[in-house]
Amino acid sequence: MPTNFNRIAPFYDTLAFLVFGKRLLEAKKAFFPLIPHQAHILLMGGGTGNILNDLLNSKQAVTIDYVEPSQRMLDIAVKHLRSEFRARVNFICGDEHQVPPNATYDVCTSFFVLDCFTQSHALEFARKVTSALKPDGLWLFADFFPAEFTFHRLLTAAMYDFFAMVSSIEAKVIPDYAGVFEDCGFTAAHEMELMNGFIRSMVLKRK
Ligand SMILES: C[S@@+](CC[C@H](N)C(=O)[O-])C[C@H]1O[C@@H](n2cnc3c(N)ncnc32)[C@H](O)[C@@H]1O
Known part of the structure; x- marks a missing residue:
């Protein structure tokens, strides 16, 4: 069965908050200040759009192509978007193959998306998404990383079991992100760690 976040969509944000508090939001918003004011942004797998209003409010001239394969996630994102921002977001129900040709x-984002993929899908996804990025474009990335502490390792295993059950995600382990960045020719220009490096937020640029 293909990955599908429809079933979990109505509960996703509450669940994420119960387990991680505001840390996931913090990781996603960490490098908003580096986004150019008039950036055209490709926001991949944005889920319920829980960062959209803040992003559009803090950067008053950015425009966004919002690509999300789960129709229910997308519906929530549309519903929560403040009406004054509606004209600046182009909602697309699809995956990396539906990025507008x-x-x-100027900026692409993948926040807690790559961890859902096998290594080969992570590579395919990243190649496709970064190929739409301008030469000096930024890739804002946040995700879970292999954990040092036993509790975080157990949490990772529990999350993979849970999302395999409710969303049929294909991955069973965290992919090798460094291999993906290297393959696409990107390197980290900025990095922030939360929970002892279990969650990391990065700004990636072409080498
Ligand atoms: C773990 S959720 C994270 C959602 C959101 N980024 C957040 O941090 O709240 C993963 C999201 O990636 C989306 N997704 C899965 N496969 C995708 C693909 N191939 N391209 C784009 N998004 C995808 C899912 O539908 C889901 O909304």
Whole structure:
């Protein structure tokens, strides 16, 4: 069965908050200040759009292509978007294959998306998404990393079991992100760690 976040969509944000508090939001918003004011942004797998209003409010001229395969996630994102921002977001129900052809972006984001993929899908996804990024474009990335502490390792295993059950995610382990960045020719220009490096937020640029 293909990955599908529809079933978990109505509970996703509450669940994430109960387990991680505000840390996931913190990781996603960490490098908003580095986004150019008039950036055209490709926001991949944005889920319920829980960062959209803040992003559009803090950067008053950015425009966003919002690509999300779960229709229920997308519906929530549309519903929660403040009406004054509606014209600046182009909602697309799809995955990396539905990124608008010929569009180029100043910024792309993948927040807690790559961890859902096998290594080969993570590579395919990243190649596709970064190929739409301008030469000096930024890739804002946040995700879970292999954990040092037993509790975080147990939590990772529990999350993979849970999302395999409710969302049929294909991955069973965290992919090798460094291999993906290297393959696409990107390197970390900035990095922030939360929970002793279990959660990391990065700004990636072309080498
Ligand atoms: C773990 S959720 C994270 C949602 C959101 N980024 C957040 O941090 O709240 C993963 C999201 O990635 C989406 N997704 C899964 N496969 C995808 C793909 N191939 N392309 C884009 N998004 C995808 C899912 O539908 C889901 O909304």
